[in-house]
Amino acid sequence: MSKDTNVDDPPEDASDDGPDNEQARQPRDGASESKRQGERSPLEEDGDRGDVDDGDEFDDPIDEFEPDSTEDDDIETVDDLGSSVEVDPGVEVDEEIAEDDLLGGLKIDSTEDIEVPDRLVDQVIGQDEARDIIIKAAKQRRHVMMIGSPGTGKSMLAKAMSQLLPQEDLQDVLVYHNPDDGNEPKVRTVPAGKGEQIIDAHKEEARKRNQMRSILMWIIIAIIIGYAILSPASILLGILAAGIVWLIFRYTNRGSDAMVPNMIVNNGDKRTAPFEDATGAHAGALLGDVRHDPFQSGGMETPSHDRVEPGSIHQANKGVLFVDEINTLDVRTQQKLMTAIQEGEFSITGQSERSSGAMVQTEPVPCDFIMIAAGNLDAMENMHPALRNRIKGYGYEVYMEDTIEDTPEMRRKYARFIAQEVERDGRLPHFTADAVEELILEAKRRSGRKNHLTLHFRTLGGLVRVAGDIARSEDREFTTREDVLQAKGRSRSIEQQLADDYIERRKDYELQVAEGGVEGRVNGLAVMGEDSGIMLPVMAEIAPAQGGGQVIATGQLKEMAEESVQNVSAIIKKFSDVDLSEKDIHIQFVQTGQQGVDGDSASITVATAVISALEDIPVDQTVAMTGSLSVRGDVLPVGGVTHKIEAAAKAGCKKVIIPAANEQDVMIEEEYEEMVEIIPCSNISEVLDVALMGEPKKDSLVDRLKSITGSAFDQGTVGSAGGSNPSPQ
Numbered sequence: 001m002s003k004d005t006n007v008d009d010p011p012e013d014a015s016d017d018g019p020d021n022e023q024a025r026q027p028r029d030g031a032s033e034s035k036r037q038g039e040r041s042p043l044e045e046d047g048d049r050g051d052v053d054d055g056d057e058f059d060d061p062i063d064e065f066e067p068d069s070t071e072d073d074d075i076e077t078v079d080d081l082g083s084s085v086e087v088d089p090g091v092e093v094d095e096e097i098a099e100d101d102l103l104g105g106l107k108i109d110s111t112e113d114i115e116v117p118d119r120l121v122d123q124v125i126g127q128d129e130a131r132d133i134i135i136k137a138a139k140q141r142r143h144v145m146m147i148g149s150p151g152t153g154k155s156m157l158a159k160a161m162s163q164l165l166p167q168e169d170l171q172d173v174l175v176y177h178n179p180d181d182g183n184e185p186k187v188r189t190v191p192a193g194k195g196e197q198i199i200d201a202h203k204e205e206a207r208k209r210n211q212m213r214s215i216l217m218w219i220i221i222a223i224i225i226g227y228a229i230l231s232p233a234s235i236l237l238g239i240l241a242a243g244i245v246w247l248i249f250r251y252t253n254r255g256s257d258a259m260v261p262n263m264i265v266n267n268g269d270k271r272t273a274p275f276e277d278a279t280g281a282h283a284g285a286l287l288g289d290v291r292h293d294p295f296q297s298g299g300m301e302t303p304s305h306d307r308v309e310p311g312s313i314h315q316a317n318k319g320v321l322f323v324d325e326i327n328t329l330d331v332r333t334q335q336k337l338m339t340a341i342q343e344g345e346f347s348i349t350g351q352s353e354r355s356s357g358a359m360v361q362t363e364p365v366p367c368d369f370i371m372i373a374a375g376n377l378d379a380m381e382n383m384h385p386a387l388r389n390r391i392k393g394y395g396y397e398v399y400m401e402d403t404i405e406d407t408p409e410m411r412r413k414y415a416r417f418i419a420q421e422v423e424r425d426g427r428l429p430h431f432t433a434d435a436v437e438e439l440i441l442e443a444k445r446r447s448g449r450k451n452h453l454t455l456h457f458r459t460l461g462g463l464v465r466v467a468g469d470i471a472r473s474e475d476r477e478f479t480t481r482e483d484v485l486q487a488k489g490r491s492r493s494i495e496q497q498l499a500d501d502y503i504e505r506r507k508d509y510e511l512q513v514a515e516g517g518v519e520g521r522v523n524g525l526a527v528m529g530e531d532s533g534i535m536l537p538v539m540a541e542i543a544p545a546q547g548g549g550q551v552i553a554t555g556q557l558k559e560m561a562e563e564s565v566q567n568v569s570a571i572i573k574k575f576s577d578v579d580l581s582e583k584d585i586h587i588q589f590v591q592t593g594q595q596g597v598d599g600d601s602a603s604i605t606v607a608t609a610v611i612s613a614l615e616d617i618p619v620d621q622t623v624a625m626t627g628s629l630s631v632r633g634d635v636l637p638v639g640g641v642t643h644k645i646e647a648a649a650k651a652g653c654k655k656v657i658i659p660a661a662n663e664q665d666v667m668i669e670e671e672y673e674e675m676v677e678i679i680p681c682s683n684i685s686e687v688l689d690v691a692l693m694g695e696p697k698k699d700s701l702v703d704r705l706k707s708i709t710g711s712a713f714d715q716g717t718v719g720s721a722g723g724s725n726p727s728p729q
C-alpha cells in the first residue's frame, strides 16, 4: 500500500496553508538576508540600535482588544489551516463506515501507510478551541493561559504556535563593552543571521590587529636582543627589556579581544520563531544572569559584557515563552516576569547578590515574547493575581479538554497519532491494523465516558512505546495486538501497582470479600491516580450522643464523611422519626489514607453504612458500590466507574452498584465481565434493596425509603429541587 493515506476528512488542499506559514517553513537564507540589508558591511551596521519593535502590537491593547471577538477577517480558522498533506482519496477510507469499525474506515495494513503532517499544529488531535485560540493568538501576538490535565497537549500547542509566528521578525542580540561604564554593557539588536557576521568581522579585525602587534613586538624584541648581543655587557638588561616588551604586548592584546561583542541571542540558524520552555526555571535561567568573576581587576578580569548570560525571556524574543506550573515560580520572579511582559525589554543583572555579577546591569535587552502559561487548576489559583490579570488582559484563557467525541474521523486521527509516535521515536516497529484497533479501544476505555476517546495522549503515547519496545526486543517487523495487550499489563502506573499490591496484601490477611452480611460495613470503591480502581470499605457505628450528636470520622476524610452524613441525614429526617441530634455517628474508612477518594463519590457508601448501622440490618459483603447521593436520595453520576468495577471484580465482589447515569460509561475488560454483575441504581432505595440483607421491618426507615422511586435527576428536576450537581464527581 502506498504511503499516502491521509486521515483528515474532508480532504483539504495543501495550498490553504497561509503565506506566513509558508515563509515560516523556508530555511533562512544568509545570502538573501545580506542582500536585503543593502551594501553596508556588518561592521558598518554594527552599533546600530536594532529595532526593538515592540510598540505597535502592544500600544494600549486593553482599549483596542476584545478577546472574545471572532470577527477578525485576517484570522485563519482551524479549517483554513487544514492539513498540509497531499491526499489520495480513493485508497484509504471506506465510503460506508461501519459503526464498529475501530479504524474509522481507514484501509491500512499498518501505521506505515499513514502519512504524518509536518507541522505540529496539524498533528494536534481534538482541543479545537485551544488550537483555534493558538492560531488567533499567533496572528494577534496575544498571550495565552492554558489550564488542564497533564499530557493533553499544552506544550505541544505552544510549540505549534512558535511555528506559526513570522520568521522575518527574528533578531540577534549582541552585548558590547561600554568604554564609559564597564558595568553597564551596551545592547544592540540586529536582524537574525547578522549577529554572526558582526562577530566574525570583529574577530577578523581583532586577529589582524593582533597580527600587526605581534609583528611589531617581534621586531622590537629582535632589535633589543640584537643590540644586547652587540654589547655583551648589557645582555641581561636586553633579555629583561625583551621580556617587558613581550608582557606589554600580551597585556594590550587582551584589550583588542575584549572589543569582540558577546552574542547572547543567536537566531541565525533558526527555522522557526523560538520556543523556550521555562518550566521550573530559576530566576537566573528565566531572567538572565551575569557570571561571577573571581579576578575582578588587575588585568586578569573577564570584561563584564562577556559574562552576560541571557534568560529564557530574552531567548524567546519574537517567539513563544512557555511556562508550565506557573505557580511554582516564586513571587519576585513572577513580578519581574510581569515587568518583562509589560515593557518588552528587560536588563540583565547578576542574580546572586554576593557575586561581582550583581554590580553589572546591561542596557535593556529585548524580550518581546508571547507568553503561554500553563498548569492545572491549582496553578491558576496560586499564581500571582497581577500576572494572571496581565495575561488575561492581553490575551486568552482556555481550558483543555480531557476527552473527545468518538467519531470515525477521530479514530483515524488516533491511528495517525500512533504513526506519529512511531516516527518520532524512530526505532519502534510500525503497528499492525489490529494493534491500532486495540489502542483505540484502550483510548475509549480510558476516556471513562460513553462515545468518547481520551485526550490524555502522553500516557497513551507511553503505551505505544512500551508495546513497540516489546516488538523491537523480539526483532519483529511490526507491533501486534498481542504486544499492546502485554504492554497494558506492563505499563501499570504507580497507583495501579499500589492498588494491586493492596489487594494482594488484603488477600494475605484474608481481608477479602466474605460471603454473608455485616451491619454498618459497606464495600466502597474509589480511583487512585487517573486509572486505578481500589476497594475501600467503610464502617459506621451509631452511639448515643455525648452532648449533642456529631459525626466522628477517622483520618483526613473527615470533611467528606461529614458531608455524606449531612446528605443522608436530610433523608433520614424526612423518612423516619430518628433524631440524629441524639446520636454520635462514627465513620471509618478502613485501611486507607486520603488518597483514593475523589469528591463525594463515596457518599452512597457512607449513607448505606449509616442506615445499616441505624436500622441494624446487615449489608451483603459481596456487594460493592460507588455513587454520589443528593439530599433528595438520588444517586448521581461519578467518575472512573470502569476502573472501580474492575477493582471490585478483582477483590472478589459479585455485584457492583453504580449510578444509573453512569451505565453508558462502563467499558470493562472482557475478563471482568463474567466476574461481576453491574447494577445501575437511580436512588438510595434501589441501592438499599440490593445491598441490605433480609426484609426491613414494616414502617422502618428502610421500608419508608421504598416510596422513593426513579430519580429527580432523570426527571430533569435536579438543580431546582435538590440543588445537586449533575456533573460526575
Ligand SMILES: Nc1ncnc2c1ncn2[C@@H]1O[C@H](COP(=O)(O)OP(=O)(O)OP(=O)(O)O)[C@@H](O)[C@H]1O
Pocket: 123, 124, 125, 126, 127, 149, 150, 151, 152, 153, 154, 155, 156, 157, 324, 374, 417, 455, 456, 457, 458, 461
Ligand atoms: N492533543 C494532542 N494531539 C496529539 N498529540 C498529543 C496531544 N496532546 C498530547 N499529545 C502527545 O503527548 C505528548 C505530551 O503532550 P504535552 O507535553 O503537550 O502535554 P502537556 O499538556 O504540556 O502536559 P504537561 O502539563 O504534563 O507538560 C506530546 O508530545 C504529543 O506527542
